[in-house]
Amino acid sequence: MVLIPHFEIPLDPDAPEARRWVVEELSKPEYASAQPTPFDLAMQAIRDWIASLFEGATGVPGPLLALLAVIVVAVLLVVALLVYGLPRLRRRRRAVAPLFDDHDLRDLRTLRRAAEAAAGSEDWALAIEERFRAIVRGVVDRDLVQVHPGTTAHGFADAAGRPLPAHAEALRAAAADFDAVRYLGRAGSRERYEAIVRLDLAVEAAVPEHAGTAGAPA
Structure with missing residues (x-):
């Protein structure tokens, strides 16, 4: 009868070993693809800000908050265009030379x-x-x-x-x-x-x- 050696998996690793396991696990592609993009973070910040405006208010449905978030983003984009975009266009416009x-x-x-x-x-x-x-x-x-x-x-x-x-x-x-x-x-x-x-x-x-x-x- 052949005895097969039995190895127990350590369930209580020390700190360096646990840190190595975490790093290896988080380096997998599925974790990297799940990271939020800068746009996601910006949108989340805007949603949180709008939600804070209605904090304590009752009867405000979630779809209404989403609509308000879209409106606020659109307004911010228009303001940014007016403040930063148009001056650049004006600078590029050639001054007409008199003859x-x-x-x-x-x-x-x-x-x-x-x-x-x-x-x-x-x-x-x-x-x-x-x-x-x-x-x-x-x-x-x-x-x-x-x-x-x-x-x-x-x-x-x-x-x-x-x-x-x-x-x-x-x-x-x-x-x-x-x-x-x-x-x-x-x-x-x-x-x-x-x-x-x-x-x-x-x-x-x-x-x-x-x-x-x-x-x-x-």
Whole structure:
């Protein structure tokens, strides 16, 4: 007859052994997955806070408390958006640079529409002026040139010709047309207006050179 040795499992471990058992048990995956997330903790804190507001009140059902918790969270999110989100959006919004001495703040689309309307009325002087402003607005919005209220048409053309050398000559010619119709009282012509329209579209599609000069003041 073979005797099988019998080992008794110690039911009263010492402190180090008990600590090791606890660590091994808690390291199992099912315990880790059951840990509350930061969102769970935050929601629980909000629920506890709302419950404390109604502490001692009778007849308040649990679903009503849950609904109040959702409303409070929504209000807090809206307040956080207004306080922290909108200022960042305002900081990112580009300040519109005025063009020339009359502080023109119109955007590119508005200037092009104004030029087309003037051309439709065969007011070539106004059409040339507005379309040249559209060229300036497009270049400024791309951060290729910086302008200020004292910037002249020729100053802009010289500055824009550096990142856009292929169009430098045409930009100077367009600046001369702008000065002629705005300051010298010239009538302009369909041909010069159409040339500026082509220049506007070409400059819009052009890839700037000499990236280091981008944003240079005019």
